[in-house]
Amino acid sequence: MTIGDHLREFHDLPAFTFPDSVKGPEDAAGLPNPESVAWRVAVESYESDEEWEDAFGRFLASVDTTKVRALVVGAWSDAYDNGPEKIIEALVAAKDRLPALRALFLGDIVMEECEISWINQGDVSPLLNAFGELEEFGVRGGQGLVFPAVRHERLRTLTVETGGMPVEAVRGVAASELPALVKLDLWLGTSEYGGDSEVADLAPILAGTRLPALRHLALRNSEMQDDICTALAAAPVVARLAVLDVSMGVLTDDGATALLTGQPLTHLITLDLHHNYLSAAIRDRLRDSLEAEGVQVDVDPDDAESDEEDDGTVWRFVAVGE
Template sequence: MTIGSHLEEFHDLPVRVFPSSVKGPKGAAQLPAPESVAWRVGVSAYESDEAWEEAFARFLASVDTTKVRALVVGAWSDAYDSGPEPVIEALVAAKDRLPALRGLFLGDIVMEECEISWINQGDVSPLLNTFTALEEFGVRGGSGLGFPALRHERLRKLTVETGGMPAEAVRGVAACELPALVHLDLWLGTDEYGGDSEVADLAPILAGTRLPALKHLALRNSEMQDDICTALASAPVVARLDVLDVSMGVLTDDGATALLTGQPLTHLTTLDLHHNYLSAEIRDRLRDSLEAEGVQVDVDPDDAEQDEEDDGTVWRFVAVGE
């Protein structure tokens, strides 16, 4: 599975594409109220007539950006070959033009523009260090992704979508001080696409000491899903979660059994394991043991596929890879 559709909603707002035809304040009459939508600014990923920074400059000139609450960065020129550093620089330079910004997503790029593991990313910390009032931040693409440890007082939701999240970036996120964070969603991916982290890299997240407000934890889209579940079975952070999401990865009976035989999960409102490689017996055990306690369990295998070689070798795949 790949990502085939752009975000339709972000930061609880409908996404509105800023059109290429709008130039300056005279065109603003055709646009919605600045605070009513999440604005998507992007250009063609292939041979664009306009650089992303130019499109953003038009946006700044056409919209009352003092009221903009959410911004979605779409494709920049040659995202498969160039990183977002000029995009990040343009956003940082516009800080004073965006005082109400509370949601920012970097890289709403779909497969027709650039496959997720071919998106060139960069160090995203300047955005978080600049926009200190952000409540939600998301980024897509793991190649070249930098996420050094930082402290952010206001961030409530953090999403990192990759087909392979570099271990250094995983360790950076895990070392962040995010006292207000309620929702953390990491797509860890596969080694084939740069996802070289180990469960040990997640230790500070599993301990939960730097994330005192965390209620929704997603560690998913991983080829080491069994090892993650084994660690979660005794992780201190689990006891105060409402939602635990270990979906989209290579989850087998071993990982699910570790969850079932580990610490209690009956306090959860939701346990998400969709896209899995579980036996019918284990899926039934999960439902029987948790749904009776009021836990919503998503354990359907969905489109999880596997290949078997002539020698009996079985290949299983995360939901979103290349």
């Protein structure tokens, strides 16, 4: 699986791409109401005639940004070579012009523009520190991603999408104080693309002490999905979740069995294990054990099938890698 489509919705608002034909405030009449959409600002990723900061400047001049609720940063010029440092600087500089901003996504970039593991990222903490009223924050791309521990009082949803999430970024998220966070979604990825964390690095998340409001936990797209499920089988945070998502990774019967034989899961509304490497017997066992208790279980194998070489070597893959 690859990411082939831009966000169609963000923060419960339809996404709208700010057009490159808009040159100034005189064109604002043809744009949607500022509060009615999630504004996507982007430039061509290859040989762009305009830098992202210049497009953002046109956006600031054309839209009543005091009413903008959601902003999506799309492709910037040569994202496979350049990080978003200037973009982050421009956003932070404009914080007083965005008093209503409640949602921000950095890196809505699809495979034709730059594959997820080739997107250059940077230190995203200035955005969280500058926008203290944010309720939702997302970032795509793990190369060069820096996420030091932060405290944010209002953030309710945090999403980090990578083909390989650096261990220091994982530890930074895990050490963050996010008392209002309801949903945490981490794509941990593979070592091939920089995902060098271990289950021990997730310990503060599994304990849940820094995340008292958490109800939706996704630890997915990982090659260590079995180890994650084994840890979740006894993790204190699970008892207060409504949604547990361990999908998109290399999940086998070992991990699923550990999860099933651990602490009760019947309080969950949803258990998501799609894109898995489970046997039919384990899939049936999951459904029989949990669906009778009202848990919605997604264990369909999709297209996640092991590849076996002539010498007996078995290859399994996460859903989103390169």
